[in-house]
Amino acid sequence: VTAFLGVHVLLVQLxxxxxxxxxxxxxxxxxxxxxxxxxxxxxLVALATLAALAALFPWELGEKADAFASAPQGIRxxxxxxxxxxxxxxxxxxxxxxxxxxIAIVVFSVIGLLLFAVPFLDxxxxxxxxxxxxxxxxxxxxxxxxxxxxxxxxxxxxQAPGKDSCIACHQTLDGAAKRAVDIxxxxxxxxxxxxxxxxxxxDPARGEDGDMFAAMDPAxxxxxxxxxxxxxxxxxxxxxxxxxxxxxxxxxxxxxxxxYKTSVHGIRNARGDxxxxxxxxxxxVHEIKSVRDSTxxxxxxxxxxxxAKCHANADYMAPYKVPVDQFEKYGKSIHSEFxxxxxxxxxxxxxxxxxxxxxxxxxxxxxxxxxxxxxxQENTLFAAxxxxxxxxxxxxxxxxxxxxNHQTAAADDRMLSVFGGGVCANCHSDGDDxxxxxxxxxxxxxxxxxxxxxxxxxxxxxxxxxxxxxRAAFGLQEATDALVKARVSVHGFNPDEIETKVEPAMKIxxxxxxxxxxxxxxxxxxxxxxxxxxxxxxxxxxxxxxxxREIDRRSNL
Numbered sequence: 001v002t003a004f005l006g007v008h009v010l011l012v013q014l015x016x017x018x019x020x021x022x023x024x025x026x027x028x029x030x031x032x033x034x035x036x037x038x039x040x041x042x043x044l045v046a047l048a049t050l051a052a053l054a055a056l057f058p059w060e061l062g063e064k065a066d067a068f069a070s071a072p073q074g075i076r077x078x079x080x081x082x083x084x085x086x087x088x089x090x091x092x093x094x095x096x097x098x099x100x101x102x103i104a105i106v107v108f109s110v111i112g113l114l115l116f117a118v119p120f121l122d123x124x125x126x127x128x129x130x131x132x133x134x135x136x137x138x139x140x141x142x143x144x145x146x147x148x149x150x151x152x153x154x155x156x157x158x159q160a161p162g163k164d165s166c167i168a169c170h171q172t173l174d175g176a177a178k179r180a181v182d183i184x185x186x187x188x189x190x191x192x193x194x195x196x197x198x199x200x201x202x203d204p205a206r207g208e209d210g211d212m213f214a215a216m217d218p219a220x221x222x223x224x225x226x227x228x229x230x231x232x233x234x235x236x237x238x239x240x241x242x243x244x245x246x247x248x249x250x251x252x253x254x255x256x257x258x259x260y261k262t263s264v265h266g267i268r269n270a271r272g273d274x275x276x277x278x279x280x281x282x283x284x285v286h287e288i289k290s291v292r293d294s295t296x297x298x299x300x301x302x303x304x305x306x307x308a309k310c311h312a313n314a315d316y317m318a319p320y321k322v323p324v325d326q327f328e329k330y331g332k333s334i335h336s337e338f339x340x341x342x343x344x345x346x347x348x349x350x351x352x353x354x355x356x357x358x359x360x361x362x363x364x365x366x367x368x369x370x371x372x373x374x375x376x377q378e379n380t381l382f383a384a385x386x387x388x389x390x391x392x393x394x395x396x397x398x399x400x401x402x403x404x405n406h407q408t409a410a411a412d413d414r415m416l417s418v419f420g421g422g423v424c425a426n427c428h429s430d431g432d433d434x435x436x437x438x439x440x441x442x443x444x445x446x447x448x449x450x451x452x453x454x455x456x457x458x459x460x461x462x463x464x465x466x467x468x469x470x471r472a473a474f475g476l477q478e479a480t481d482a483l484v485k486a487r488v489s490v491h492g493f494n495p496d497e498i499e500t501k502v503e504p505a506m507k508i509x510x511x512x513x514x515x516x517x518x519x520x521x522x523x524x525x526x527x528x529x530x531x532x533x534x535x536x537x538x539x540x541x542x543x544x545x546x547x548x549r550e551i552d553r554r555s556n557l
Contacts, residue, residue: 034551041544048537055530060464076152083148084108111141165204166196169212183287192248199234200224229269231278232257259358266358275316282306298356301340303349304330326350329407337410348374367405368398375399381492401426413449416442416490440495444502448483451509452476458516465523472515479505479512 013031029035053059077085087108091100114121122131170181184190189198197204202222206214216222226234236257238244245252256279260266265276282298283289289296297306308327310316317324330336330350338347353370354361362370372379382388382398391398402423403409415423418435428434455476462469482505486498 030555034548034555037544037548037551041541041548044537044541044544048534048541051530051534051537055527055534058465058527061466079149082152083145086148086152164195165206165212165215166200166202169215180286187286187288188290188293189288197221198238228274228278229272231280232260232266232269235279256357259355263355263357263359264361275319277310281310300345300347300349301343303351304336304340307350326406329404333406333408334410335408367400371399377488378491381489385491385493387493411487413442413445413487416445437493437495441490441493441498444495444498445483445486445490448479448486448502448506448509451506451513452479452483455479455509455512455516458513458520462516462519462523465520467519467523469515469519472512472519475508476512479508482508 076082084104088101088104091104093100095103118134122134167181167184170177172178181196184196195204196202200223201220202216203220204215206217206220216224223234240254240257242254245254260279261270265278268276269278284297289299291298293299294301296302304327311322312324312327314324331340335347335349338344339349351359352373368379368382378399388398390396391401402415403411414421416438418425418428418430418432418438424434424438428438455472459469459473459476463473482501486501486505489497489501
């Protein structure tokens with residue numbers, strides 16, 4: 001950067017500044033020392049302003065960005081870079097032996113160098129003439145820039161449907177019949193090359209001669225819309241055929257229909273219950289999306305809402321005599337907070353606990369195994385704890401007795417108490433043999449958490465003030481990890497084990513607090529230093545003003 005600035009200043013001195021056509025530049029002031037001193041004065045004023053703001057009104061740096069966090073939804077480059085990304089999209093994947101993206105990047109670099117070299121290549125400019133070649137080149141680039149940028153912000157056109165008498169006929173109808181083909185344009189089956197006849201049968205070619213009913217001739221395999229009891233088998237014709245499905249995805253599952261038959265939905269459906277969920281109840285009809293599509297009703301962030309269409313409808317679920325508040329409770333849970341609020345797709349939703357195609361509510365004896373899919377360490381510790389046998393004798397479900405099921409709350413150290421809202425108070429009371437152990441475990445965890453919270457706050461203030469505290473922050477992360485492990489150890493109900501994990505972590509947190517306090521003291525020292533430098537800069541500005549006036553008097557400027 002410094003070299004480019006030096007070349008720029010040199011070229012300005014050799015050729016002068018660019019001026020509009022028809023005017024002749026006249027240098028009225030020598031560059032050295034008159035102009036140079038004025039330029040230096042301007043930089044000192046700017047530096048003084050910056051120092052004053054830093055000393056008197058320091059602006060914090062803000063929270064450090066998480067390099068491993070997911071990119072925000074809808075992220076796109078700045079508008080002046082959009083044309084480059086559009087070019088990369090239309091560029092061929094390979095050109096001869098080179099990758100297309102590499103060639104495109106080289107082209108971008110050449111364009112940048114060309115713009116830099118225009119003043120040297122445009123010989124007409126020296127004679128005060130407009131270069132036709134460079135003018136046309138500039139207009140072409142501007143037109144391409146506008147078109148590429150505009151196309152990126154324009155809505156992507158939908159793929160036009162192929163020639164199909166089913167679609168042609170339904171587009172002339174009204175209501176649901178027309179909507180079926182309108183939404184089918186975005187269906188994953190359509191994207192993979194399947195047509196209406198691949199599911200519903202018939203002969204779309206016959207409809208092209210105007211005889212639409214001939215296309216729906218049962219003799220030609222026309223099935224039409226299946227009944228509710230036939231939907232699973234209808235979809236299973238393809239989705240249970242491994243050889244057929246491998247054409248689209250070699251690793252795709254083909255056991256969905258088999259699982260569905262073992263589920264509560266499938267069993268009731270086989271008995272003639274037409275109200276229970278089938279494939280189309282969850283995946284939709286004619287606008288089926290890939291399970292990886294974030295707009296699909298079976299995408300993790302939408303699963304609970306999809307299940308709630310039935311399970312939160314009191315009138316619809318009345319014949320089954322099951323609760324209808326699961327969705328409301330789940331919305332208040334820590335699982336929902338992570339999945340819906342923070343887009344953490346590893347957080348569980350309905351099908352993670354109940355299954356998807358083979359949906360079954362877990363029984364009392366299987367709750368720990370279900371929760372243990374994610375919380376493995378907690379499950380192992382609980383299995384070796386004294387509560388395992390006690391819960392089994394009382395017929396209590398392992399995890400949900402303390403944490404609930406759908407409205408699973410965030411684990412809090414205050415839960416470990418025999419007073420107030422502590423979950424231990426449901427079985428234990430103050431004064432029994434267990435309460436001293438509970439108090440020891442809670443005291444250890446709360447003490448470490450409070451020390452970590454204070455250290456986090458102090459180090460955060462120091463970091464936002466621009467201080468280097470990464471080593472202390474890294475050590476504090478070790479203490480936080482130890483706190484997590486200690487909390488997990490609660491499920492083993494061994495106070496000695498918890499204290500063993502807490503003690504070394506407490507020393508780290510105390511040291512982090514000390515480091516943070518020292519860093520904040522250093523911030524104050526630096527601010528005072530900025531104040532002193534501001535005084536020195538002010539003196540330099542005054543001296544420069546006096547020198548400039550003296551030179552101007554000599555030069556009669």
